[in-house]
Amino acid sequence: MIRAMGDIPISLSATQVLSKIKQACDKRKEAFKNINVRLVAVSKTKPKSAIIEAYNCGLRYFGENYVNELSEKSHDPEVIEKCPDIKWHFIGRVQKKQINKLLATRNLSIWETVDSQVVADLANGSLERNFAGKKVSVMVQVNTSDEPNKAGIEPENVNNLVEHIISKCPHLELVGLMTIGSINHSLGEGLNPDFERLEKCKQEVCRKFDFDADKFELSMGMSSDFETAILMGSSNVRVGSTIFGQREYKK
Template sequence: MAVTTNLLAVRAKVAEALAKSPWKQQCTLVAVSKTKPLEDLQEAYEADQRHFGENYIQELVQKSPQLPSDIKWHYIGHVQSNKAKVLVRDVPNLYMVETVDSIKIANALNKASSEFRTEKLNVMVQVNTSGEEQKSGTDVDGSVELACHIVASCEHLNLTGLMTIGRYGDTTSECFDRLVACRKNVAEAIGKAETDLAASMGMSGDFELAISCGSTHVRVGSTIFGARDYAKKD
């Protein structure tokens, strides 16, 4: 029952943060379940959680057929172009890839989607707003070029928004504000309203701050499922 209790507590905090947010947005809670056993995910599912996030392709490929088919899987790990086919082919209920950070990756996902999906694959452009070298993501300037490429040249992808990971331990809104500004530039470049594009930002330690900055998707793992055992990673 711990997962259910934690999940309900996180939902309450999300609702409270949304009530205070000047953006008046809606926000999807993505339960990040990497390295967690199937029974924990099933418990969250039975508490009406449907959006789950995974970081490792092989783990997602193994988990997805053993869990309900109406789960909406978000892939939030780094994508290698040579693994795009496996990800798209072997996870039929893949809902979104939030970590597209290059034209090469976009093209690989587009090709795989053309071969193995009947519907467009939802994607987000990952932006490195902290400037940390160890983090994936295009830079702020490159995000507009990448978004325009997806819209113009990837007919089997649906650009839904932008994603970022804030600087670890940062209590300021700098990275989140940077993503929101980036979203505005992308929206202008592709002819959409700013609020028609999602902003996926905020994790266990900072999702309330992210919501106050306009986040529409928060990715919460350890606060729901407990600390991770990385020895279980594939």
């Protein structure tokens, strides 16, 4: 049995997170009551044994930040055998030369970090050339905190990118918006202005392009702030260290 936070096993950590998600859902305002919430267990840098244990606890969605790591895990024979219904989310940056490898991910569920027309076009072209008949669900990543070192399109340009994907990228299915909020806001109390900004982007997109607001997704919230994110309309929370423990990076 793998330990997550200190002496807490992954099974208990996952159960606690799922319980907090339910409690947050119960507290949401009426406008968000019909929005289902998905837990994505962020397994970057974690061994496949941890993924298999979390899967055996009932988790099905797993997130990875690095293309090579995602490719290795998704094609691992033991993961394929023991986690047949696993679904992968890509939540990191991708180099142009890695797009083909990313799109070849086994059981790729959602690519959450499409943030430019160039990336959308490259992905659409790759699917057309190399993956006949395949369509990939994507989210538009938005830089809601205006941090220059952070990926994501500016909020004022979201509609332009959405329109481009809808009209020019038939092999991409747009399912929502994603953000990584400022750490200062995530650790603060009360409403998170980054989440509020993304929810306003969603309202504009749904109004302009006639998306169903209950089904058009918002991916926001991580270990430190997923409960707040749910209260503010998130349908997809990305929780890593709270489930798996602190990450260990190679030196």
